[in-house]
Amino acid sequence: MTLTRRTLLAGGGAALALAACGDSDEPGGGRAAAGRGSFPAKVPHKFGTTVVRVEPRRVATYGGGDVDTLLALGVAPVLVPDIDPRWKRLGGVAPWSRERLGGTEPVVVSNEQVDFERVAEVRPDLVTAVEFDMKRGDYDKLTELAPTVAPPSGYAPYTVPWDVMAVQVGAALGRRAQARRLVRAARSRIAAAARANPAFGRSRAVLIDPDDDGGVYIFAPNDVRTRFLSDLGFTMPAAIEELFEGQFYATLSAERLDMLDEADVLVLVATREPQTANTTGTATYRRVRAVREERVVRIDDPDLAIAMSYSSVLSIPYQLREIVPALRAALA
Amino acid sequence: MRRGAPWLLVVLAALALVLLLSVGVGARPIPLGRVWSLVWRPDGSSDAAIVHDLRIPRTLLGLMVGAALGVAGALMQALTRNPLADPGLLGVNAGAAAAVVTATTLLGTVDPLAYIWFAFLGAAVASVVVYGIGTAGRSGATPVRLALAGTAVSIALIAYVEGLTIVDREALDQYRFWAVGALGGHPGSLNAQIAPFILAGLVLAVALGRPLNAIGLGEDSGRALGARLVRTRVLGAVAITVLCGAATAAVGPIAFVGLAVPHVARAITGPDERLVLPLSAAIAPVMLLGADVVGRVVNRPGELEVGIVSALAGAPVFIAIVRRRRIAQL
Numbered sequence: 001m002t003l004t005r006r007t008l009l010a011g012g013g014a015a016l017a018l019a020a021c022g023d024s025d026e027p028g029g030g031r032a033a034a035g036r037g038s039f040p041a042k043v044p045h046k047f048g049t050t051v052v053r054v055e056p057r058r059v060a061t062y063g064g065g066d067v068d069t070l071l072a073l074g075v076a077p078v079l080v081p082d083i084d085p086r087w088k089r090l091g092g093v094a095p096w097s098r099e100r101l102g103g104t105e106p107v108v109v110s111n112e113q114v115d116f117e118r119v120a121e122v123r124p125d126l127v128t129a130v131e132f133d134m135k136r137g138d139y140d141k142l143t144e145l146a147p148t149v150a151p152p153s154g155y156a157p158y159t160v161p162w163d164v165m166a167v168q169v170g171a172a173l174g175r176r177a178q179a180r181r182l183v184r185a186a187r188s189r190i191a192a193a194a195r196a197n198p199a200f201g202r203s204r205a206v207l208i209d210p211d212d213d214g215g216v217y218i219f220a221p222n223d224v225r226t227r228f229l230s231d232l233g234f235t236m237p238a239a240i241e242e243l244f245e246g247q248f249y250a251t252l253s254a255e256r257l258d259m260l261d262e263a264d265v266l267v268l269v270a271t272r273e274p275q276t277a278n279t280t281g282t283a284t285y286r287r288v289r290a291v292r293e294e295r296v297v298r299i300d301d302p303d304l305a306i307a308m309s310y311s312s313v314l315s316i317p318y319q320l321r322e323i324v325p326a327l328r329a330a331l332a
Numbered sequence: 333m334r335r336g337a338p339w340l341l342v343v344l345a346a347l348a349l350v351l352l353l354s355v356g357v358g359a360r361p362i363p364l365g366r367v368w369s370l371v372w373r374p375d376g377s378s379d380a381a382i383v384h385d386l387r388i389p390r391t392l393l394g395l396m397v398g399a400a401l402g403v404a405g406a407l408m409q410a411l412t413r414n415p416l417a418d419p420g421l422l423g424v425n426a427g428a429a430a431a432v433v434t435a436t437t438l439l440g441t442v443d444p445l446a447y448i449w450f451a452f453l454g455a456a457v458a459s460v461v462v463y464g465i466g467t468a469g470r471s472g473a474t475p476v477r478l479a480l481a482g483t484a485v486s487i488a489l490i491a492y493v494e495g496l497t498i499v500d501r502e503a504l505d506q507y508r509f510w511a512v513g514a515l516g517g518h519p520g521s522l523n524a525q526i527a528p529f530i531l532a533g534l535v536l537a538v539a540l541g542r543p544l545n546a547i548g549l550g551e552d553s554g555r556a557l558g559a560r561l562v563r564t565r566v567l568g569a570v571a572i573t574v575l576c577g578a579a580t581a582a583v584g585p586i587a588f589v590g591l592a593v594p595h596v597a598r599a600i601t602g603p604d605e606r607l608v609l610p611l612s613a614a615i616a617p618v619m620l621l622g623a624d625v626v627g628r629v630v631n632r633p634g635e636l637e638v639g640i641v642s643a644l645a646g647a648p649v650f651i652a653i654v655r656r657r658r659i660a661q662l
Contacts, residue, residue, distance in 0.1 A: 212509050214517020251634030253359030255382050272505040278517040283385035
């Protein structure tokens with residue numbers, strides 16, 4: 001019953017850290033043009049503070065959402081983690097980010113553990129691993145190869161929110177101000193979608209992902225998936241909200257799918273078989289109110305499911321484009 | 333028989349109790365009295381759907397799969413005269429897993445009811461290959477040769493499975509679903525699909541009790557007593573493949589049931605296979621469904637899969653058996 005990182009990656013955490021940074025450009029940062037950062041850049045993180053002295057030209061990354069974030073900031077990484085095997089044919093990055101590679105081809109490595117030899121081979125001058133469960137030992141060794149930026153302190157592994165991540169990666173590139181502009185742009189897109197669909201704000205939604213024995217995984221309010229829905233205005237049924245006990249997910253047995261009855265709309269991750277068929281085939285699933293009322297948004301596209309569990313400034317426009325019309329139709 | 337009779341009653345009572353518990357207890361608390369009346373008079377409520385569509389089919393599945401695993405384990409241990417034989421040993425689990433990921437990789441996602449047949453086929457092919465390697469050469473199918481052949485084939489198949497799941501996401505999903513045995517969440521038609529195989533395998537296995545006793549005396553004595561060694565071994569292998577294949581295909585690999593239950597049965601009856609086999613068929617569902625019921629209540633409102641609970645609960649039981657008395661000789 002272990003969750004794989006690949007499809008059920010944790011997200012979450014509040015955006016408080018970002019808010020605390022304030023929105024004004026840092027002194028001396030000025031109006032750094034895209035592609036030109038201000039250096040030396042100091043980046044505090046869970047293992048200390050890393051100083052990046054000169055503009056990085058060869059950036060290696062082990063972080064899932066880091067890849068999108070680097071590309072959004074105009075930097076094509078030279079080494080990226082293997083998020084989905086299908087993406088190797090796209091150059092190792094998400095379909096919505098592919099054109100930003102500009103024809104370059106990063107080395108794609110397994111993200112189960114750090115492969116120091118592969119990292120050394122690409123001769124990086126910066127390593128980022130914000131959306132990655134980096135250990136102290138990994139950090140120490142990577143630092144010998146290049147300045148290395150770890151997740152900010154205060155977050156469990158894989159729970160750095162996309163906006164905090166954007167600023168962390170931006171800071172490593174000496175481009176905090178540019179990163180903040182990207183965050184503001186993504187937030188305003190979400191806010192616009194919420195404004196255009198006032199029904200979202202009056203509705204309760206739960207994202208469910210079929211587990212291995214007829215039940216479902218559900219995700220805590222601070223998980224990246226649930227946070228995306230609440231940013232759009234949806235609330236989580238109170239009975240569901242109480243189930244998490246500090247974990248980013250919980251499971252509901254097939255016998256307890258009735259707890260989903262409070263939801264006005266369900267978002268069903270339907271990318272894994274036979275799990276999806278087994279869960280949706282149970283008598284209790286068919287009795288859930290939103291299922292009877294045909295208010296289920298089914299996510300069949302694995303890219304969309306990954307986008308929702310690795311949110312980034314680049315995946316959010318993609319998520320909005322794919323899922324908002326479906327949510328609106330389900331509530332109509 | 334006299335020695336086993338009172339124990340047999342205890343085992344049957346335990347089986348009846350665990351069957352009732354399995355229908356009465358679940359992630360959703362429903363008063364036992366209400367469950368009892370819903371069993372006979374379903375009222376269209378969601379509680380009735382839980383009892384009739386989830387708990388009763390799940391209980392029957394556990395009964396069948398448990399009996400199949402227990403008897404297959406007893407057969408394996410008797411045939412190979414190896415007290416540590418279990419469905420993992422003869423390559424059955426690995427064969428089923430390899431077939432599932434192969435089918436997924438070649439054909440894309442397979443219908444949940446169709447992939448059971450691939451798993452079944454894989455279990456059968458792996459068993460035949462293991463038996464073929466184990467019996468090749470002049471010395472014939474000694475227990476050690478069979479165990480070595482099973483281990484070698486399993487390791488090769490698992491390497492193949494891991495390789496495929498690295499490159500194919502869908503294969504990984506199906507394998508993940510598979511690698512943890514669960515009684516819950518299966519399509520309603522699963523029981524009817526595997527029942528004929530498990531019944532046939534059980535009948536065949538019980539019929540082998542007497543010739544297995546002769547084999548248990550050693551090859552030479554057995555031959556002197558008229559045991560038809562080759563025929564018994566082949567029929568035994570067929571029964572094991574059918575039972576393990578169907579059980580593993582249906583719910584995934586489940587550890588310890590096939591290994592530990594025959595030891596409990598032998599501790600009760602002594603080494604007479606005519607008693608050990610049917611007793612294993614009755615004890616194994618007690619263990620499997622008992623573990624399943626525990627898994628339903630320890631993680632409310634979620635559940636813990638039976639494969640995890642039975643491994644956690646089975647290990648201490650097995651250690652206790654090994655420590656308490658000499659393992660009944662095979």
